[in-house]
Amino acid sequence: MTTSYQSVTSKSDKSHSLIQPVLSVSDLSVSFGQNTVVDGLSFVVNSGKTTAIVGESGSGKSMTSLSIMRLIGHLHGKITQGKMIYHSAQGEIDLIQATESQMRKIRGKEISMIFQEPMTSLNPVFTIGDQLAETLILHENMTYSQAFKRAIELLTLVRLPDVAQLIKRYPHQLSGGMRQRVMIAMSLACSPKLMIADEPTTALDVTIQAQILSIMKNLQNELGMGMIFITHDMGVVAEIADDVVVMRQGKHIETADVATLFDAPKAEYTQHLLSAVPKLGNMTGIELPQKVIQQVFYDEMQLSQRLSKAQDDYSIAKVDTVVSGLSSSSPASLLICPAVDYTQQPLISVKNLVSHFDVKHNWYGKTTHRVHAVENVSFDIYPGETLSLVGESGSGKTCIGRTIQQLLMPTKGDIFYEGQPISGMTPAQKHQLRQRVQYIFQDPFSSLDPRKTIGFSIAEPIITHKLLTNKKAIDDKVATLLEKVGLSPDTAKRYPHQFSGGQRQRICIARALASEPKVIIADEALSALDVSIQAQIIELFMKLQIEEGISYLFISHDMAVVEQISHRVAVLYLGQIVELGTRQAIFENPVHPYTKKLLSAVPVADPRKRIERNLSTEDIPSRLYPIDYKPVYYPLIQMADNHFVAQS
Structure with a gap:
């Protein structure tokens, strides 16, 4: 790992002592x-420093990044005013x-970008190795063999396993987190002077996220690279940012250094944004899933629903205190999920599930190697329960979910419904x-049909399962579902590309609710959402x-x-459950070393408590x-009531 890092950064001159x-x-x-999606925005990015741009979905963060790359025109957008001065080695260049x-000479080499959605950013018909090599051949004048060797180093740098084989695979053969790491490796390929990272850690688990943040910070220090870091994760902002720009509805709300912003935010919107951040440890000592809800947030297009106003319609207990940092005039309530009866029949039972995928064959077509995605996994989901699956990217979480949904067939084992x-x-x-x-x-982008309106996509399961037959009733149901997830019924006539990530x-969540399900498998359903909308969806x-x-x-x-949100949590590592128990057991009394590693990697939303992370050199x-x-x-051994740990 250390050797690869040095080889990638060997051409840096380390002479950037002055911040420019x-x-x-x-x-x-x-x-x-x-x-107007961006309105009069101004900020500066310095060498060796990170400027974070934060704000809710639709606030103009990604539009700003695409404008800097001069890609906004490909989306039929137009830069109507302003200047973007790039300070290159050849002098100042107004990117507008x-x-x-x-721009073709600058893009990818001097200014690189990590895009928000890795599946749509990678070419599905070329291997990972070919796509990485293309960048190096184009900008670094390498031969194919040189570029291929460097590609292996870059993929190793971003902590991808089995790189020699993975480099020959196609994007669809990788998990979401793996594809995101490929995009990060591609952006680092030419040691850029400025990197724009648009939600670069959204699809990554906390351990890989911690590694990637360390890699990016180390490269930044080595190369004097400036970075624009676009994110909705305020914990990541606290860990990596030097300066923060807060946006709302395309406008600049507040700019400050990271410590000042977290300690004394001036704008009321910034205060609300910070207060909505879920913090690890806030549930200590609490048995059931619960959430303080606050009537403060609106969708960025002023269309979100104020869920707390319906408190008389469902089980909410009033609390005497309000959320810290919010106005006392805004009433706070406590939403508490009921206890689960574990003596009743499980709704879903997964028994000894095994999933293997053949990936290598000899000249005669006979399988020689296979990927062991899931190994002997068993668990139950009870009525009214939230069971969470956590673990690193590629640990088998999505494979298990898709097998339950009948999108994948198990190699062994079975799944029971009622x-x-x-x-x-x-x-x-x-x-x-x-x-x-x-x-x-x-x-969400690849799971929506780009040729159909979102109203059609939400109505499709209603029609398919014959839940409603009257067109007006279907339209009314679609409108209700859109309002539930904080979107206007008027948006039903728009297409997926007309929405932010x-x-x-939220559209995908509305579609899932359309068929009135008993079980919802939410596969990173909140990862693309900003903190306020995330709070509403929870x-x-x-x-x-x-x-x-x-x-x-x-x-x-x-x-x-x-x-x-969880009643119970199952921790996956290399396709096996290594710890399974109640939320309290997992978070307050973790036993397995991997569970402890996961919890220790969670970024803290406090810039004064930054953790110095060492780059792991283990294979x-x-x-x-x-x-x-x-x-x-590794069989699960019972450690306590409803708490099981794998013993090697």
């Missing part, structure tokens, strides 16, 4: 037709006035099961659980959210094994 501006943005405005020829094995169901029963078990996918995720999930008894399989890497275990490999199973 890399990019100066002044009075930037961007419009789509008559709609630069020719396309100049006591009946899915493998023994008739086609009609399986069709009905798909109505009862709904899936919210990790990548966070808004698309409230919505809890409200639905209280009112309708919906169960959740909650797949996430956000440990603070998992702590808040990442490969999941690829020869065909004759016999996996080793």
Whole structure:
């Protein structure tokens, strides 16, 4: 690991002792037709420093980054005013006035970008190695063999396992977190002077996120690289940012150094944004999932629902105190999920689930190697329960969820729904099961049909399962679902590309709710959402659980959210459950070393408590094994009531 890092950064001159501006943005405005999405924005990015741009979904963060890269025109947007002065080695260049020829030389080499959605950013018809090599050949004048060797070093740098084999694979063969790390490696390839990172750690688990943040910070120090870090994760902001720019509805709200912003935010909106951040440890000593809800947030298009106003409609207990840092005039309430009856029949039972994927063959077409994605996993989900699956990217979380949803077939084992094995169901029963078990996918853009309106996508399961037949009733149902997730009914006629990433995720949640499910498998359903909308969706999930008894399989890497929403937690490592127990047991009394590692990697939303993380040099275990490999199973041993730990 250390050798790879040195080889990637060997061409740095380490002479950047003086902080100088890399990019100066002044009075930037961007419009789509008559709609202004960025309005008079100004900020400076200095060499060796990180400027974080934060704000809710639709606030103009990504539009700002695309404007700097001069890619906004490809989306039919237009920069209407302002200057973007890039301080290159050849002198100052106004990126707004630069020719396309100049921009082609700058993009990827001097200014690189990590895009928000890795699946749509990678070319599906080229291998990972070819896409990395293309950048190096184009900008660094390397031969293919030189570029391929450097590509292996870059992928190792971002902590990807089994790189020699992975480099030959295609994007669809990688998990969301792995694809994001490939994008990060690609952006680092040419040691840029300025890196724009648009939600670069959104799809990553906390351990890999901690590693990536350390890698980016070390490279920044080595190269004197300026960085624009766009994120909704205030814990990450506290850990990596030097300066923070707060945006709302395209406008600049507040700018300050990171310590000042967290200690004494001036704008009321910034105060609300910080107060909505879920903090690990806030649930200590509390048995059931619960959340303080506050009537303060609006969607950035002023269309979100104020969920707390419906307190008389569901089980909320009044509390005497208000959320810290918020106005006492805004009433706070406590939303508490009911206890789960573990003596009743489980809604879903996973028994000895095994999932293997053949990936290598010899000249005769015979399988020689396979990936062991899931190994002998068993757990139950009870009515009205939220069971969370946590673990590193590639640990098998999504594979388990998709197998329950019948999108993947298990190699061994079985899944039971209300006591009946899915493998023994008739086609009609399986069709009905798909109505009862709904899936919210990790990548909202690729899970929506780009040629259909979002109203059509939400109505489709209603029509497919014949829940309603009258067109007006269907339209009314779609409007109600959109309002539930904080979007206007008027948006039903728009298409997926007309929404931000966070808004698309809310559309997917509305679609999942359309078929009135008993179980929702939420695969990183909150990862693309900013903190205020995330808070609203958590409230919505809890409200639905209280009112309708919906169960959740909650797949996430956000440990603070998992702590808040879960009844029980299962920790996955290399395809096996290593610890399973109540939320209290996992978060307050973790036993397995990997569980402790996960919890220690969570960023703290306090810049004064930054943790100096060391880059791990240990080898990442490969999941690829020869065909004759016999996996080793680690049985779960009961440590306490409803708390089990794998013993090697």
